[in-house]
Amino acid sequence: MLNKSKFIIPALLAMGIVHLSYAESVPYSDAIDCAKNGNVICQTAVGLAYQEGNGIKQDYVKAKEWYIKAVNQGEKYAQFQLGVLYSNGFGVKQDYAKAVDLWIKAANQGQRDAQYNLGAVYYNGYGVNPNKSKAKEWFTKACQSGHDRACQTLNEYF
The missing domain is CATH 1.25.40.10 (Tetratricopeptide repeat domain)
Structure with missing residues (x-):
């Protein structure tokens, strides 16, 4: 079984958005709800979690979907990571x-x-x-x- 309560931690930390003490308290359902409500930071963090398989099954296609939502709002880290997917051909045509x-x-x-x-x-x-x-x-x-x-x-x- 996946540890969905902790999947968002590495993503938020990698983005430099939060400190460990806060990230440890973000449950999966809250992160997804936050992302679905259009929060660009949460969308990017969920994308990164899917890209890296942090606590959830790695899924480049889902990562791309979340990144696109954040990219459409001009989020620079999502732009960078979506570029990584395209440069490597992960979940997209290279x-x-x-x-x-x-x-x-x-x-x-x-x-x-x-x-x-x-x-x-x-x-x-x-x-x-x-x-x-x-x-x-x-x-x-x-x-x-x-x-x-x-x-x-x-x-x-x-």
Whole structure:
């Protein structure tokens, strides 16, 4: 049997939305009700829980459905995670161009993981023409946003 009372914890923590003491008290039914009522944070957290299989069965299609609801409200972490689904072909047809589009939206809102991923796709040419200058620009933004791996990448490759 799945531990549905705890599935939301890792999702909320990964998003940096709540501290452990609060997240531990969020039952499954409350999280789903919150998401169904249109709360963008809850929608994103439910999507992430389905994506990672945290306390519930992993289901990329359900993750995508919840992310789309949050993306339609402009939520940057949902934009980033939906981009991850598209870049990897998890629950969707792999589409780097869609991933890049979503990551640009998230990155322009300061989402550092999206900024880092954009640096990587421009460096390697996934879904875009390779462009070392744009790669450096996005890695720099991610580094300035506190993304340690982006800082390491800048020191190693630029």
